[in-house]
Amino acid sequence: EAGVTQFPSHSVIEKGQTVTLRCDPISGHDNLYWYRRVMGKEIKFLLHFVKESKQDESGMPNNRFLAERTGGTYSTLKVQPAELEDSGVYFCASSPDPRGEQYFGPGTRLTVT
Amino acid sequence: RKEVEQDPGPFNVPEGATVAFNCTYSNSASQSFFWYRQDCRKEPKLLMSVYSSGNEDGRFTAQLNRASQYISLLIRDSKLSDSATYLCAARMNTGFQKLVFGTGTRLLVSP
Numbered sequence: 530e531a532g533v534t535q536f537p538s539h540s541v542i543e544k545g546q547t548v549t550l551r552c553d554p555i556s557g558h559d560n561l562y563w564y565r566r567v568m569g570k571e572i573k574f575l576l577h578f579v580k581e582s583k584q585d586e587s588g589m590p591n592n593r594f595l596a597e598r599t600g601g602t603y604s605t606l607k608v609q610p611a612e613l614e615d616s617g618v619y620f621c622a623s624s625p626d627p628r629g630e631q632y633f634g635p636g637t638r639l640t641v642t
Numbered sequence: 643r644k645e646v647e648q649d650p651g652p653f654n655v656p657e658g659a660t661v662a663f664n665c666t667y668s669n670s671a672s673q674s675f676f677w678y679r680q681d682c683r684k685e686p687k688l689l690m691s692v693y694s695s696g697n698e699d700g701r702f703t704a705q706l707n708r709a710s711q712y713i714s715l716l717i718r719d720s721k722l723s724d725s726a727t728y729l730c731a732a733r734m735n736t737g738f739q740k741l742v743f744g745t746g747t748r749l750l751v752s753p
Contacts, residue, residue, distance in 0.1 A: 533685075562740065571644070572686070572729070574740035585740060620685060627739040630676065633685040 531555065533623050533634030541640045547609040550637045554603070554623030560584075561604050562624075562631060563596060567617035575619075578604060579627065611641045645669055646732050648744035655751055659720050663747045665730030666712045672732040672742075675713045677704055680727045680746065689728070690715070720751045 534553045542548050554561045563575040575594070576586040580601035589596070593612070598604040608615055618638050622631040647666045655661045667675075674693050678686035690697050692713055696705040703716040717724055727746040733739060 560739070564741075564743075571646075571745040572741075572743040574742070577739060588740065622741075628674070630688055630691055631741060632688065633678075635685045638683075 533621055533632055535619075535621050535634040535637050537637055538635065539638045539640075541642065542611055543642055544613055545610045547607065548611055548639060550606045550608075550619050550639070552604045552606070552621030552634060554621070555625075555632060558623035558625050558632075559601070560624045560627050560629075560631075561598060562622040563604070563606055564620045564622065564633075565617050566620065566636075567614070572620065575606075577627075584627075608639075611639075613641050615639060616641045643668055644744070645742045646730055646744040648728075648730050648747045650745055650747060652748040652750050655720050655749070657720055657722060657751055657753055659751075660716065660718045661720055661749065662714055662716045663728055663730075663749075664712050664714050665744055665747075666710075667732045667742075668711070669732065669734070669742075670711065671734045674733045675704075675706060676731045676733070676741065677702075677713075677715050678729040678731060680729055682727075686729055717749075720749075722751050722753065725749055725751045 536551045561578040566572045574588040577584045578598045618636045620636045621634045624631045677689040680686045701718045729746045730744040731741040
């Protein structure tokens with residue numbers, strides 16, 4: 530069974546540019562989560578989708594971040610415009626059940642210069 | 643105060659040793675707990691889930707102490723391949739399903 534996949538694996542952009550990250554969850558997993566780890570800090574929750582609906586977006590830092598999951602399959606996370614403090618590793622996780630275990634993708638390492 | 647706290651380490655142990663990490667949590671509403679293993683520049687990989695008092699899987703044992711609000715991870719007969727960062731995560735089972743992570747504990751197993 531294929532795991533959670535994320536694209537790109539790395540992205541280097543300049544401040545003010547736009548970047549879109551993509552996550553493909555494990556097939557059949559309705560629950561999709563975005564997390565972020567900035568340098569030296571713990572992994573922090575950004576938001577949770579159940580199918581195409583946002584269940585919890587309490588962790589989204591500000592309105593420069595937009596997450597979508599049209600059709601309830603893959604999800605995108607767009608940062609526009611990017612700021613220096615957005616640098617970090619963005620992880621996606623999925624689970625078949627909101628009370629189940631979450632499986633993480635390899636992450637996208639974002640560097641904003 | 644952080645919701646989930648871990649000693650960052652590193653814990654340096656020889657092969658074959660037994661090592662234990664603790665993780666404390668501040669939110670008494672937390673119901674489920676997880677230990678993830680993370681290798682350098684890789685994703686967290688689920689090691690163990692702890693829903694009640696504890697769990698055991700081979701050389702790994704996790705125990706939950708709700709009264710003192712901590713969970714522990716015990717690794718017996720350490721292998722070189724156990725070297726990694728061990729992340730503790732807590733989740734409330736009502737309402738929001740997000741995981742709250744600690745910063746991780748680094749383990750180095752030497753020959």
